Amino acid sequence: MLVKDIMTPKSKLITVSPMASVRESLKLMREHKVRSVVVEKTSPSGAYGLVTFKNILQSIVAEDGDIDLLNVYDIANTPAISVSAELDIKYAARMMVTSSIKRLLVLDNNELFGILTMSDIIGILMESMD
Numbered sequence: 001m002l003v004k005d006i007m008t009p010k011s012k013l014i015t016v017s018p019m020a021s022v023r024e025s026l027k028l029m030r031e032h033k034v035r036s037v038v039v040e041k042t043s044p045s046g047a048y049g050l051v052t053f054k055n056i057l058q059s060i061v062a063e064d065g066d067i068d069l070l071n072v073y074d075i076a077n078t079p080a081i082s083v084s085a086e087l088d089i090k091y092a093a094r095m096m097v098t099s100s101i102k103r104l105l106v107l108d109n110n111e112l113f114g115i116l117t118m119s120d121i122i123g124i125l126m127e128s129m130d
Helices: 022-032 053-062 089-099 118-129
Strands: 036-039 049-052 103-108 111-117
Touching: 022 036, 022 053, 036 111, 049 053, 049 103, 089 103, 089 118, 111 118
Parallel strands: none
Antiparallel strands: 036 049, 103 111
16 A cells, blocks of 8 residues: 555645744644644745644743744744655555654655645554454
8 A cells, every 4th residue: 555545635734834923823723623734835946844733832832832923934844754655655654653753744746745644544554454
């Protein structure tokens, strides 16, 4: 099974500008009931980023609760760790486990295709048990 078979496609991802405020990204996460947002790249050769609840919590602690002072660019994991859509899922899972990563962007030629999460992989494992 390949990453593209179980990833969440780009059309379902929530993206945010790197210049958006951290508060804006948190609002998007709440509205769409997601735990991360993809940070858009700033140029064709730029890198996509990822903002998660963990990034936001770390920024709140670092700024003593004032997240209005920070842009998404300041806290995002950029470049986000990524894999190819054509990669066998077992290698993506191994990468996630050994590196303690919960989400991988799926890119091809530096263009966003989707995201692969641990939940996606566990969901497939649970389906195969039925």
